[in-house]
Amino acid sequence: MRTLKVDLGDRSYPIHIGPGLLPEVGRLCREAGFPLQSPLLIVTDSEVGPLYLDRVASSLADEGFRTVVHTIPSGEASKSLENFEAIMTTAITGGLDRSSAVLALGGGVVGDLAGFVAASYMRGIAFVQLPTTVLAHDSSVGGKVAINHPLAKNMIGAFHQPKMVVYDLDALKTLPKRQILSGLAEVVKQGLMIDPEFVTWLEEHAEGLVALRPDLIGEALEHSCAIKVGVVTQDEREFGIRAILNLGHTLGHAIEAVGGYGTFLHGEAISIGMAGSALLAVKLGRDRAIYTDTIRVLKAFGLPTVLPDRYSEDELIEAMMHDKKFKQGKVTFILPESIGSVSIVEGIEESAVREVIGQLKKGDSPW
Amino acid sequence: MRTLKVDLGDRSYPIHIGPGLLPEVGRLCREAGFPLQSPLLIVTDSEVGPLYLDRVASSLADEGFRTVVHTIPSGEASKSLENFEAIMTTAITGGLDRSSAVLALGGGVVGDLAGFVAASYMRGIAFVQLPTTVLAHDSSVGGKVAINHPLAKNMIGAFHQPKMVVYDLDALKTLPKRQILSGLAEVVKQGLMIDPEFVTWLEEHAEGLVALRPDLIGEALEHSCAIKVGVVTQDEREFGIRAILNLGHTLGHAIEAVGGYGTFLHGEAISIGMAGSALLAVKLGRDRAIYTDTIRVLKAFGLPTVLPDRYSEDELIEAMMHDKKFKQGKVTFILPESIGSVSIVEGIEESAVREVIGQLKKGDSPW
Ligand SMILES: NC(=O)c1ccc[n+]([C@@H]2O[C@H](COP(=O)([O-])OP(=O)(O)OC[C@H]3O[C@@H](n4cnc5c(N)ncnc54)[C@H](O)[C@@H]3O)[C@@H](O)[C@H]2O)c1
Ligand SMILES: NC(=O)c1ccc[n+]([C@@H]2O[C@H](COP(=O)([O-])OP(=O)(O)OC[C@H]3O[C@@H](n4cnc5c(N)ncnc54)[C@H](O)[C@@H]3O)[C@@H](O)[C@H]2O)c1
Ligand SMILES: [Zn+2]
Ligand SMILES: [Zn+2]
Numbered sequence: 001m002r003t004l005k006v007d008l009g010d011r012s013y014p015i016h017i018g019p020g021l022l023p024e025v026g027r028l029c030r031e032a033g034f035p036l037q038s039p040l041l042i043v044t045d046s047e048v049g050p051l052y053l054d055r056v057a058s059s060l061a062d063e064g065f066r067t068v069v070h071t072i073p074s075g076e077a078s079k080s081l082e083n084f085e086a087i088m089t090t091a092i093t094g095g096l097d098r099s100s101a102v103l104a105l106g107g108g109v110v111g112d113l114a115g116f117v118a119a120s121y122m123r124g125i126a127f128v129q130l131p132t133t134v135l136a137h138d139s140s141v142g143g144k145v146a147i148n149h150p151l152a153k154n155m156i157g158a159f160h161q162p163k164m165v166v167y168d169l170d171a172l173k174t175l176p177k178r179q180i181l182s183g184l185a186e187v188v189k190q191g192l193m194i195d196p197e198f199v200t201w202l203e204e205h206a207e208g209l210v211a212l213r214p215d216l217i218g219e220a221l222e223h224s225c226a227i228k229v230g231v232v233t234q235d236e237r238e239f240g241i242r243a244i245l246n247l248g249h250t251l252g253h254a255i256e257a258v259g260g261y262g263t264f265l266h267g268e269a270i271s272i273g274m275a276g277s278a279l280l281a282v283k284l285g286r287d288r289a290i291y292t293d294t295i296r297v298l299k300a301f302g303l304p305t306v307l308p309d310r311y312s313e314d315e316l317i318e319a320m321m322h323d324k325k326f327k328q329g330k331v332t333f334i335l336p337e338s339i340g341s342v343s344i345v346e347g348i349e350e351s352a353v354r355e356v357i358g359q360l361k362k363g364d365s366p367w
Numbered sequence: 368m369r370t371l372k373v374d375l376g377d378r379s380y381p382i383h384i385g386p387g388l389l390p391e392v393g394r395l396c397r398e399a400g401f402p403l404q405s406p407l408l409i410v411t412d413s414e415v416g417p418l419y420l421d422r423v424a425s426s427l428a429d430e431g432f433r434t435v436v437h438t439i440p441s442g443e444a445s446k447s448l449e450n451f452e453a454i455m456t457t458a459i460t461g462g463l464d465r466s467s468a469v470l471a472l473g474g475g476v477v478g479d480l481a482g483f484v485a486a487s488y489m490r491g492i493a494f495v496q497l498p499t500t501v502l503a504h505d506s507s508v509g510g511k512v513a514i515n516h517p518l519a520k521n522m523i524g525a526f527h528q529p530k531m532v533v534y535d536l537d538a539l540k541t542l543p544k545r546q547i548l549s550g551l552a553e554v555v556k557q558g559l560m561i562d563p564e565f566v567t568w569l570e571e572h573a574e575g576l577v578a579l580r581p582d583l584i585g586e587a588l589e590h591s592c593a594i595k596v597g598v599v600t601q602d603e604r605e606f607g608i609r610a611i612l613n614l615g616h617t618l619g620h621a622i623e624a625v626g627g628y629g630t631f632l633h634g635e636a637i638s639i640g641m642a643g644s645a646l647l648a649v650k651l652g653r654d655r656a657i658y659t660d661t662i663r664v665l666k667a668f669g670l671p672t673v674l675p676d677r678y679s680e681d682e683l684i685e686a687m688m689h690d691k692k693f694k695q696g697k698v699t700f701i702l703p704e705s706i707g708s709v710s711i712v713e714g715i716e717e718s719a720v721r722e723v724i725g726q727l728k729k730g731d732s733p734w
Contacts, residue, residue, distance in 0.1 A: 149459060
């Protein structure tokens with residue numbers, strides 16, 4: 001087990017990464033100081049629960065904790081206000097008090113939803129992330145929690161840092177291939193955002209990473225977490241630099257919303273979004289190699305880079321307008337300056353974005 | 368206009384109190400630095416809107432702000448997840464961005480609900496309180512925002528400090544008498560909690576206060592706000608001392624939940640709750656005069672002190688168990704030590720609470 005520390009003053013917390021950690025959750029919760037008298041709520045989903053709930057629940061029971069479990073249907077559509085309310089009901093009837101904690105056992109969907117419950121229940125109780133997907137190495141770090149509004153993704157939420165993240169790499173073994181690739185998209189994003197050597201290393205080891213070779217995937221996820229920690233500790237509430245984490249997300253979120261949540265997976269959508277950001281950068285005069293290199297890396301991971309024809313420009317623009325990056329009438333994009341370096345570009349005109357959307361549909365030779 | 372300052376580091380804000388302030392809201396928003404490009408959302412209710420929305424909206428328009436309005440039905444039942452979602456929809460379709468603000472024009476219901484919207488929209492945007500009830504002098508200060516769960520009051524919420532409170536005392540003139548009395552219950556509570564001279568002054572001027580004599584009500588509300596500010600700035604997130612503000616509220620919230628939200632008004636319920644706390648204090652060996660003095664002050668304001676027979680002990684105890692003050696199996700009460708002084712008493716047995724509930728039904732001579 002390796003431990004990264006997220007330094008945020010009195011909201012600091014550890015990220016434990018390694019194999020075999022879910023059976024240690026009980027001990028880690030004891031050591032974190034959660035009182036035995038206050039019940040713990042485990043939130044999980046219909047895929048993850050049958051596979052891993054027992055390990056967590058029995059390790060907690062062994063330490064003397066009482067637990068309440070709430071299982072949501074798997075999938076992005078579950079990040080809804082309906083499930084938020086249903087979990088609140090479970091928390092109340094289960095007797096959770098101000099000293100209780102919510103444990104999120106699953107991917108980013110469970111983490112974001114359970115995290116917003118923890119942020120709002122009695123105005124905020126403790127929260128523990130137990131990520132089980134590759135993608136959730138990203139979503140479980142940094143304290144952003146949210147649910148979707150039918151009109152826009154992650155629109156309702158909070159900043160609520162976990163007390164602890166326990167990332168059991170063994171859990172990844174049951175993850176469907178498509179989910180692995182989707183998760184690797186966020187790993188690639190961390191590299192494209194800020195770390196050129198990491199991008200090179202990732203491209204070299206793409207095959208082994210996709211196959212979840214333990215040494216490789218462990219190193220990649222630890223490094224990717226560390227990159228995110230570095231950004232988040234500089235700017236916890238996204239007043240500035242933290243926005244670079246949204247590389248590929250402005251367009252990516254719009255693709256998710258327009259396609260219907262779950263049609264493209266989150267990582268797939270931001271992969272197309274990163275291709276779009278590269279195109280936009282080139283359109284604004286930056287080097288064409290930014291686009292061709294970006295595409296090559298994404299393809300090494302079998303990720304999509306072309307936007308299907310059926311996605312209407314109007315709908316995508318409309319969805320972007322509802323996004324948090326749309327401010328005072330213009331849109332802000334995170335654009336690559338080169339591979340492994342980005343800048344925040346404000347005030348981009350709608351027409352430029354429309355053009356890029358058109359080019360994204362043309363396949364890999366947009367010019 | 369008088370201005371109190373709430374000192375909370377980078378979350379500090381002013382409370383402006385005085386007559387004729389609603390038409391100044393536009394100017395005050397400009398001075399607070401809200402950008403004209405970002406629309407403002409005014410949340411109000413079906414009673415307050417027709418009376419005061421024009422003043423606020425036109426003063427904002429005069430300064431060049433764009434506004435979006437959402438009106439909820441008046442009453443406690445509106446502090447619901449349904450209205451929360453509906454306001455979110457208005458915010459999204461109205462184009463609110465991260466630089467926008469939510470303005471709550473109304474009593475504590477509008478303030479608590481709109482405040483939770485502001486806390487959660489895009490993970491938190493600016494919030495302005497425009498209280499229009501006596502009671503809201505309390506609810507608009509301190510940053511507690513929340514909605515009700517059908518099973519328990521204020522269960523879902525956040526700490527989200529406003530950027531500014533603008534308290535126009537002129538608005539109180541249209542307030543129904545019963546609401547005035549209910550609001551004065553929180554004023555009396557601030558006194559009973561921490562300020563014996565204020566209690567004496569309040570009792571002496573009860574008649575003039577109920578009649579809203581401008582000099583008296585202004586002084587009472589300013590002083591009551593100042594008391595709350597003093598407590599909140601010591602303990603913003605209620606880890607300790609702030610809990611004393613809950614004098615009368617453990618039982619009061621249970622009475623509201625069991626009776627159905629709105630049957631007893633909030634101030635009426637906590638008036639009975641304060642009578643109950645006094646009884647419990649006497650039961651634990653404190654001076655009987657605590658009870659008789661408390662009752663006398665509450666009655667001077669025409670507030671209820673007797674619990675109607677139909678409130679079942681079981682249901683009240685059950686509701687208290689869901690309350691935030693119920694922790695690890697026992698209940699915490701704020702109990703008077705004398706008039707104008709309280710202590711936080713943990714670990715009170717259910718049987719003692721049941722006995723007090725019984726006594727509270729017997730009228731004013733429970734022994
Ligand atoms: N909060 C943040 O900072 C942040 C960052 C990135 C993404 N996100 C959010 O994360 C979400 C995506 O997360 P995700 O990709 O983990 O999605 P997910 O939670 O839906 O998990 C993907 C799928 O894999 C299944 N699954 C999970 N773990 C498994 C396992 N070990 N074995 C077998 N199946 C398993 C799930 O049931 C689901 O069907 C999106 O909603 C996105 O907005 C949040
Ligand atoms: N957040 C906090 O710290 C805090 C503190 C105390 C109370 N509260 C909450 O505040 C709520 C009670 O607040 P309230 O008593 O102001 O209730 P309210 O908002 O329901 O207002 C009372 C009634 O008076 C009407 N009204 C409001 N202003 C008026 C005016 N100027 N003229 C005519 N009618 C007017 C309203 O439409 C409503 O019918 C409760 O939900 C309580 O939990 C919160
Ligand atoms: Zn992402
Ligand atoms: Zn109150």
